[in-house]
Amino acid sequence: MNVAAILDEKGRDVFSLRADATLSEAAALLDQKRIGAIVVVDSSGAIAGVLSERDIVRQLARMGASALTEPVAGCMTRDVITASPRDTVEEVMASMTDRRIRHLPVLEQGRLAGIVSIGDVVKRKIEQTEADAEAMKAYIASA
Template identity: 55%
Template sequence: MTIDQILNDKGREVISVGADDTLGDVAKVLDTRRIGAVVALDSDDSIIGVLSERDIVRQVARNGQAALDMKVSDAMTRDVVTVPSTMAIEVAMQLMTDRRIRHLPILRNDRLIGFVSIGDLVKWKIAETEAEAEAMKSYLSAQY
């Protein structure tokens, strides 16, 4: 199964922000939308970073309340790992584990088409495991 299938299930909406938005404004978006990260885009809609709740918390720990007036560009992760929508989910999970990242922008033809979290992938994996267990139970009960 590929990431495309997860996007088909969860939707392809990507919440994005600009480099000059403040961390305080982004924190409100994260809270309102109940999400853990946003993609930072430039004026050409190219990815320039990812800003997560952890990035904001880190800045608040270092700078106190003043962090909320800082710009996204001052706190975002700039070395963004992206993956194609055709990537296998298991490969994406391994990449996220190896790189210790929780969010992946998804590209098709070098264009942003989605954003997944480790939670999205784990949810799929749990559903897959439950379906396999149910199939095994059905098979075994039919045999005996």
């Protein structure tokens, strides 16, 4: 299974904000959409960063409630790791584990095509493992 198959199943919606949005606006969008991360885009729509719930909590711990009026640009992750629709579940899982990240924007021909979370990837890996086990049982039973 690859990233394209995950996106085909879960959808390709990506919620984004501009870097000058406040952390309060970002938190409201995360809550409204029930998501864990937002892609931050520049004026041309290119990825400028990723902002996660953890980023907001860390900024709140540093600055207190006044952090909520700060721009997203101040605490987003700028060095964004991305995935391709052709990447396998195993490749994406390894990348996320090695870099300790939970969300990967997916780029297709340089454009934002979706986002996958560690939960999406683990779910598909479990499904794949269960299907392999069932196939092995069926093979053994037919021998």
